[in-house]
Amino acid sequence: MVCPCSEEPISPQTLLWMESGVLYGKYKLANIITEVGREHTLAELIVRGSNPLFGEVPIGGRKNSALAVIPATMLASGTSTLSNLPDISDIATYSRILQSLGATVQKPCNGTMRIDTSKVCPDRSPPLNLVKTIRASYYVLGALLGRWGYARVGLPGGCDIGHRPIDQHLKGFRALGAEVTIEHGEVTVEASRLEGAHIYLDVPSVGATINIVLAAVLARGSTIIENTAREPHIVDVASCLNSMGARVVGAGTGTIKIHGVEELHPTKHAIIPDEIEAATYAIAGAVTDGDVTLLNVVPKHLDAVIAKLREAGIAVEENGDWIRVACRSKPRAVGVKTHPYPGFPTDAMPPMMVLLSLANGTSVVSEGVYENRFNHVDEMQRFGTKIRVEGRTAVIEGVDHIYGTSVQARNLRAGAALLILGLAARGKTTISSIEHVDRGYEHFEEKMREIGADVSRAREEDEDESRENDDIPADGEGIRRVVNLGRS
Ligand code: UD1
Numbered sequence: 001m002v003c004p005c006s007e008e009p010i011s012p013q014t015l016l017w018m019e020s021g022v023l024y025g026k027y028k029l030a031n032i033i034t035e036v037g038r039e040h041t042l043a044e045l046i047v048r049g050s051n052p053l054f055g056e057v058p059i060g061g062r063k064n065s066a067l068a069v070i071p072a073t074m075l076a077s078g079t080s081t082l083s084n085l086p087d088i089s090d091i092a093t094y095s096r097i098l099q100s101l102g103a104t105v106q107k108p109c110n111g112t113m114r115i116d117t118s119k120v121c122p123d124r125s126p127p128l129n130l131v132k133t134i135r136a137s138y139y140v141l142g143a144l145l146g147r148w149g150y151a152r153v154g155l156p157g158g159c160d161i162g163h164r165p166i167d168q169h170l171k172g173f174r175a176l177g178a179e180v181t182i183e184h185g186e187v188t189v190e191a192s193r194l195e196g197a198h199i200y201l202d203v204p205s206v207g208a209t210i211n212i213v214l215a216a217v218l219a220r221g222s223t224i225i226e227n228t229a230r231e232p233h234i235v236d237v238a239s240c241l242n243s244m245g246a247r248v249v250g251a252g253t254g255t256i257k258i259h260g261v262e263e264l265h266p267t268k269h270a271i272i273p274d275e276i277e278a279a280t281y282a283i284a285g286a287v288t289d290g291d292v293t294l295l296n297v298v299p300k301h302l303d304a305v306i307a308k309l310r311e312a313g314i315a316v317e318e319n320g321d322w323i324r325v326a327c328r329s330k331p332r333a334v335g336v337k338t339h340p341y342p343g344f345p346t347d348a349m350p351p352m353m354v355l356l357s358l359a360n361g362t363s364v365v366s367e368g369v370y371e372n373r374f375n376h377v378d379e380m381q382r383f384g385t386k387i388r389v390e391g392r393t394a395v396i397e398g399v400d401h402i403y404g405t406s407v408q409a410r411n412l413r414a415g416a417a418l419l420i421l422g423l424a425a426r427g428k429t430t431i432s433s434i435e436h437v438d439r440g441y442e443h444f445e446e447k448m449r450e451i452g453a454d455v456s457r458a459r460e461e462d463e464d465e466s467r468e469n470d471d472i473p474a475d476g477e478g479i480r481r482v483v484n485l486g487r488s
Pocket of ligand 1: 064067135136164165166167168169170203204205206207208229340346347369370371
């Protein structure tokens with residue numbers, strides 16, 4: 001199938017756009033749904049390991065920035081144009097959420113999307129099946145509350161990585177003068193007029209920071225939010241809002257000040273690069289003894305990851321908008337503790353655990369953001385890794401070899417980690433539930449293949465065939481674990 005705007009072949013991810021109601025003339029919806037279903041719902045990844053990865057990887061737009069900027073467009077009436085959007089299913093889901101509210105979403109082509117918000121109706125509530133698919137659906141609350149003083153949205157979903165309350169978001173809305181009720185799994189926020197307030201966040205939550213900013217930009221008077229998250233996408237969202245006429249200062253520091261304005265106007269905004277996608281390819285290059293250059297990145301955003309890679313003995317060069325990562329000897333064990341930015345990002349922790357599983361020595365990884373972010377470890381152990389989890393800490397004893405197996409992606413970053421394990425393993429790996437990975441990595445297997453990975457997508461009907469694993473050595477530790485766990 002070919003994209004009518006660009007004459008380029010349409011990727012499975014782009015097909016999701018089409019399913020989300022963006023019409024491409026001659027393509028029938030039924031065909032599109034069939035395609036999407038085949039590619040996304042029923043797909044598994046088949047990985048054959050041990051190829052070193054070499055070459056350049058263009059990094060796409062940042063998922064978590066795009067998922068906040070898209071709802072931010074609803075704060076103004078008219079057509080905004082967003083570019084450098086990643087081609088991932090979470091963006092397609094958000095497009096459908098906006099359409100369910102009355103927005104028109106056009107031209108999702110080559111990373112550029114136009115959103116006309118002039119017919120958005122705040123009285124509508126987005127369908128729960130969409131809202132529950134992604135975490136960032138909570139931004140609909142802030143955007144609609146900010147512009148119309150009313151929103152009713154189901155509680156958000158997202159990766160199962162621990163208790164993920166939204167109490168700080170709601171505390172912020174209440175401080176601005178909104179009445180908040182939660183009934184039957186839906187949050188309703190309502191205010192006759194929002195008034196600026198002084199808000200202190202108990203935790204530097206990314207979502208709460210952005211959501212309160214979205215609500216406050218049109219409030220009367222000034223708002224100060226303290227102990228805010230400092231992630232670069234907070235700065236990206238603030239700069240998008242400022243380009244719409246908002247007055248947000250201090251984004252990226254621990255305190256944000258917002259001077260409320262009467263009205264915002266549509267904008268054109270380019271999303272910043274995705275540092276977690278970049279970290280994933282950097283680690284994939286390193287664990288396969290490869291040499292990978294990441295293009296279109298902001299190296300500064302990756303400082304914590306680069307520092308840990310260097311500490312582990314990986315060669316990292318950076319310059320302007322690229323980073324080159326090469327592994328010239330077995331990595332060394334290091335300690336990693338995840339923290340809000342500028343600390344080591346929790347989302348890069350599962351891939352980093354793969355590197356440490358193959359390092360010389362014993363590493364300790366502590367999770368400082370979520371209480372239950374090690375639920376990918378069971379699947380990692382199927383490869384023959386040696387990891388012990390104690391509460392929010394994982395102790396990883398490096399091994400020399402790991403072996404392909406059959407695993408399930410339980411969430412987005414866990415899925416990426418399993419793919420990297422498959423690339424470093426001897427033999428064949430099958431990863432099911434790959435739709436989690438499609439939520440956040442654009443053209444994952446295509447980009448991996450470009451740098452030499454042996455990865456393909458298979459339908460679940462081929463499952464029996466794909467579970468065979470005749471490449472595993474009979475005396476490998478991996479196979480003993482696999483047999484113990486009753487998996488073939
Ligand atoms: C966002 C990212 C996610 C990333 C995370 C931390 C999106 C869509 N997702 O998630 O990929 O892993 O930041 O970098 O941008 N918390 C509360 N109360 C709240 C809000 C958060 O206690 O009201 C706690 C959470 O339980 C968690 C911590 O604060 O322990 C950080 O959460 P937060 O920064 O809000 O993460 P998300 O915005 O959900």
